[in-house]
Amino acid sequence: MSRTVPLMLELSAADPRPIVKQICDGVRRLIATGELPVGAQLPSVRGLAQQLTINPNTVAKAYGELSSEGWLDSRQGLGLFVAEPRQRYSEAERERRLGLAVQGFAAEVVGLGYPLEVVLDRVGEALAPCLERRSA
Structure with missing residues (x-):
């Protein structure tokens, strides 16, 4: 079983993007640069929310968006993992x-x-x- 990889994300209140978008963009960048390899387990919603001192619903929304775009795979009872690369858009x-x-x-x-x-x-x-x- 893989170990959870800590996410080194920087959020800024001065950034005009919503926090959800900052999280999504940060995770996409970490995956694209290989800092988050395929199969890496992400922190739980609650764990990342606590790390970033934000509402868990915000993290859940970001994770949901990344999952629906194909960046993350959800495994029932195990958590979220970086998905295999694939064509995400037409x-x-x-x-x-x-x-x-x-x-x-x-x-x-x-x-x-x-x-x-x-x-x-x-x-x-x-x-x-x-x-x-x-x-x-």
């Missing part, structure tokens, strides 16, 4: 989500005044660990 949905993400990112970054090369370098640095894991 091609049209993937394209739609990419477009929304790029538009949102561009809207946030354009006002910062960085040259395009600097922005692209930073994006490449942020994505490299995730993309290297996918091709390995």
Whole structure:
């Protein structure tokens, strides 16, 4: 039986995203970078809520969203585990989500005044660990 892997998530009240979204995004990132390997057991709802000092319903909602998206597998009586990678969205949905993400990112970054090369370098640095894991 696998051991529960602690989740090193940072939540911020200053972040405009809801706490549920921060948890989901953090878990997705940990899975994408390989910090949470396939088969790793996540903390219980109550355990993570206690660790993050938030309401257990918030963690349950985030875990439910991640499970419905295929990031996590629920095993009756055992808990939640990182799921095997698979195609989570249709091609049209993937394209739609990419477009929304790029538009949102561009809207946030354009006002910062960085040259395009600097922005692209930073994006490449942020994505490299995730993309290297996918091709390995």
